[in-house]
Amino acid sequence: MFSLFTSSKSSTGTDFGEQLINKVATQSIRHLFSQSEAVDVQIRCHPPSKLLQGSIDSFQMSGRNLLIRREFHVEDMSFVADAVAIDPSSLLSGKVRLKQPTQAVAQVVLTEKGINRAFKAELVQKRLVNVESEALMNFSGGEPITFRDVEVELLPENQIQINALTDLPNRQDVPIRMTATIIVERRRRIRFDNPTFNADGVDDDVRGVSEIFTNAFADVLNEMVDLDRFDLDGVTLRLNRLETSGKNLVFSGYAQIDHFPGT
Incomplete structure (x- = not known):
């Protein structure tokens, strides 16, 4: 059976073993996402006989228009890794099992939308x-505060404009207006740095309260965006870094892959 991995060739010259691993890995990775427009895995091994020892030269995964946990949209996601070690016998049962965890260079693109x-x-609303x-x-009559109708606009040079609303016992629709710089903190958190109140369009009689609530909203955001809450299987x-690019937010870093989903 293993001879199929090292001898058969398709009409395009791609080794059958590589084709098999690509297919199995693609199906496994699809299970990471609630929905996906496209997921493609390319695994390379030369010479093909290295598959008998479970040695892979390179692993590349790309995905487009992905949905995580049914609610979080990712425009593009890609992983690239070198020298991956797998258990070749796992392929016979339609799985890819790593012999040891591996790291891959990762890029994730989110859109403003x-x-x-x-x-x-729901996870964010909570x-x-x-x-x-x-x-x-003192402003809410001792009651908890709810922030709603959040709108985000990506700006050049890692700037972001965030608008929202909140309600007080004696005033509805208190505006939240904030501009901040988005940065990476400890490689896993997104921080809204140097939040600045934007008074444009805010009525004079509510401007002082609006600024106080805007600063409090920034504190809430800085406690909320932690990648550990969104880990994939x-x-x-x-x-390592992020940057705004038009209406996209581009993250660069790495992925620690402990096992393939479903294995």
């Missing part, structure tokens, strides 16, 4: 509803 959609997700803050209790993402 996808980020705004994420703020409507962090914005009934927020208890001693600093705001068997894959842990860590970030």
